[in-house]
Amino acid sequence: MSGTLHALSRPLVVDLDGTLIRTDLLVESASQFLIQHPFQCFKPLLWLLRGKAVLKTELAHRVQLDASALPYNPDLLDWLRAEKQSGRRLVLATASHRVLAEQVAQHLHLFDEVLATEGDTNLKSTAKANALVARFGESGFDYVGNDWPDLQVWAKAHTAHVVDASASLLSRAQAQGHVGQVFDSGLPPSWQAMLKAMRLHQWMKNLLVFVPLMAAHQYADAPRDVLALMAFVVFSLTASSVYLLNDLVDVQDDRHHLRKRHRPFASGALNLVTGWMAWPLLLLVAVVLSALFMPVLFSVSLGVYFVLTVAYSLHLKQLAVVDVLTLAALYTLRIIAGAAAIDVAVSFWLLLFSMFIFLSLALIKRYSELKVAREAGKTGALRGRGYEPDDLELVSSLGGSAGFIAVLVLALYIQDGQAAHLYATPQLIWLACPVMLFWISRAWLIAHRGRMHDDPIVFALKDKVSWGVGAFMVAVLALARVLS
Numbered sequence: 253m254s255g256t257l258h259a260l261s262r263p264l265v266v267d268l269d270g271t272l273i274r275t276d277l278l279v280e281s282a283s284q285f286l287i288q289h290p291f292q293c294f295k296p297l298l299w300l301l302r303g304k305a306v307l308k309t310e311l312a313h314r315v316q317l318d319a320s321a322l323p324y325n326p327d328l329l330d331w332l333r334a335e336k337q338s339g340r341r342l343v344l345a346t347a348s349h350r351v352l353a354e355q356v357a358q359h360l361h362l363f364d365e366v367l368a369t370e371g372d373t374n375l376k377s378t379a380k381a382n383a384l385v386a387r388f389g390e391s392g393f394d395y396v397g398n399d400w401p402d403l404q405v406w407a408k409a410h411t412a413h414v415v416d417a418s419a420s421l422l423s424r425a426q427a428q429g430h431v432g433q434v435f436d437s438g439l440p441p442s443w444q445a446m447l448k449a450m451r452l453h454q455w456m457k458n459l460l461v462f463v464p465l466m467a468a469h470q471y472a473d474a475p476r477d478v479l480a481l482m483a484f485v486v487f488s489l490t491a492s493s494v495y496l497l498n499d500l501v502d503v504q505d506d507r508h509h510l511r512k513r514h515r516p517f518a519s520g521a522l523n524l525v526t527g528w529m530a531w532p533l534l535l536l537v538a539v540v541l542s543a544l545f546m547p548v549l550f551s552v553s554l555g556v557y558f559v560l561t562v563a564y565s566l567h568l569k570q571l572a573v574v575d576v577l578t579l580a581a582l583y584t585l586r587i588i589a590g591a592a593a594i595d596v597a598v599s600f601w602l603l604l605f606s607m608f609i610f611l612s613l614a615l616i617k618r619y620s621e622l623k624v625a626r627e628a629g630k631t632g633a634l635r636g637r638g639y640e641p642d643d644l645e646l647v648s649s650l651g652g653s654a655g656f657i658a659v660l661v662l663a664l665y666i667q668d669g670q671a672a673h674l675y676a677t678p679q680l681i682w683l684a685c686p687v688m689l690f691w692i693s694r695a696w697l698i699a700h701r702g703r704m705h706d707d708p709i710v711f712a713l714k715d716k717v718s719w720g721v722g723a724f725m726v727a728v729l730a731l732a733r734v735l736s
Contacts, residue, residue, distance in 0.1 A: 274520025615651030
């Protein structure tokens with residue numbers, strides 16, 4: 253009992269970056285600055301030359317972070333609330349700038365005092381230890397930290413509480429002889445988080461580059477098969493590069509989303525610095541492979557895809573209708589790039605079918621988001637989007653119509669002379685039309701019932717009925733090719 257009373261008499265000092273939150277506010281503010289001012293990317297380097305404290309000050313006064321959506325450590329937060337409830341004095345001591353630290357403290361309503369970087373003092377490691385000793389005396393406080401610089405502070409504290417530390421750091425802290433609570437974030441290893449952020453499952457979308465190879469019936473041509481495979485690899489690396497960049501741009505919006513807040517960057521499972529290093533590296537590898545092995549027209553298509561995707565991530569996704577047209581165009585670009593890779597002419601009918609079917613799927617994606625927002629009682633434009641819940645019915649109408657027009661395009665193609673050239677019995681393709689009508693109608697029905705995945709392409713890849721429809725379509729096309 254006396255030990256508990258002694259502990260309550262000591263202030264509990266809590267680190268912020270990597271401890272209370274699963275991210276770093278300097279990195280967060282720098283990332284937001286780069287996103288909001290891409291043409292001023294050189295400024296943080298100039299500020300850093302004047303000292304890290306200056307860099308933090310300049311960034312803190314130029315960006316607006318949402319303290320309510322930061323990825324807090326829930327187990328630690330619960331423990332701190334219990335300590336506060338027992339009457340303990342809590343102090344937030346951080347190397348982050350005071351402007352940002354105060355925002356966190358005001359949001360949580362837990363801390364009695366905030367010590368942070370300001371002026372020329374970067375409150376980290378020895379500087380933080382000295383400040384706390386001057387304020388509370390040596391061994392006059394307990395300290396919660398997570399990183400190697402915190403060893404200097406733990407050495408001056410009465411009790412060291414350790415959060416999400418490596419085995420070697422925990423061993424060093426324990427060697428000092430006064431470790432108290434040990435918290436594990438429960439987050440996956442960084443390499444697993446990186447693979448998740450790269451969205452390897454989304455590489456299935458890049459199978460579209462094989463469509464021209466199959467549509468032109470050139471799949472028995474080994475050199476073209478190799479080129480198509482290389483196109484798939486290059487597009488997949490580029491796509492993962494863009495996924496990483498998109499998640500970095502969207503990190504604050506994702507933290508307000510029911511499911512997207514679990515993405516690696518939004519949840520803090522993956523450091524933003526890692527993302528800013530990884531996406532250009534993936535893009536560079538893709539560009540080098542394309543330049544060395546692929547035709548020029550493919551490289552041009554890849555460049556258009558990347559530029560359009562970045563434009564979508566930065567701005568176009570916020571514009572109603574423009575966003576879904578852009579998504580449909582990005583899918584169609586994969587087909588165009590696949591045709592360029594193997595040097596075959598891309599069919600007008602194929603491009604038309606692609607635009608309408610993928611426009612329908614893009615509208616399903618928006619419809620699902622709007623339905624969730626309406627059921628949650630939200631009003632006004634969705635965060636980061638150009639739609640409002642009241643647009644639900646219009647989006648449904650547009651999406652269903654686009655899907656049915658895609659089937660109409662398929663039906664018209666059957667009567668085209670090109671179909672007669674490629675298929676022995678093109679009339680058999682008519683069997684695919686009612687099946688496509690069924691699949692599109694079913695997808696919209698599932699979305700209407702609120703059971704659609706955020707990404708309808710991912711839904712289709714996991715849906716047994718969709719796989720059955722796909723197998724039937726392939727069988728019909730194969731029979732139309734060989735039966736006469």
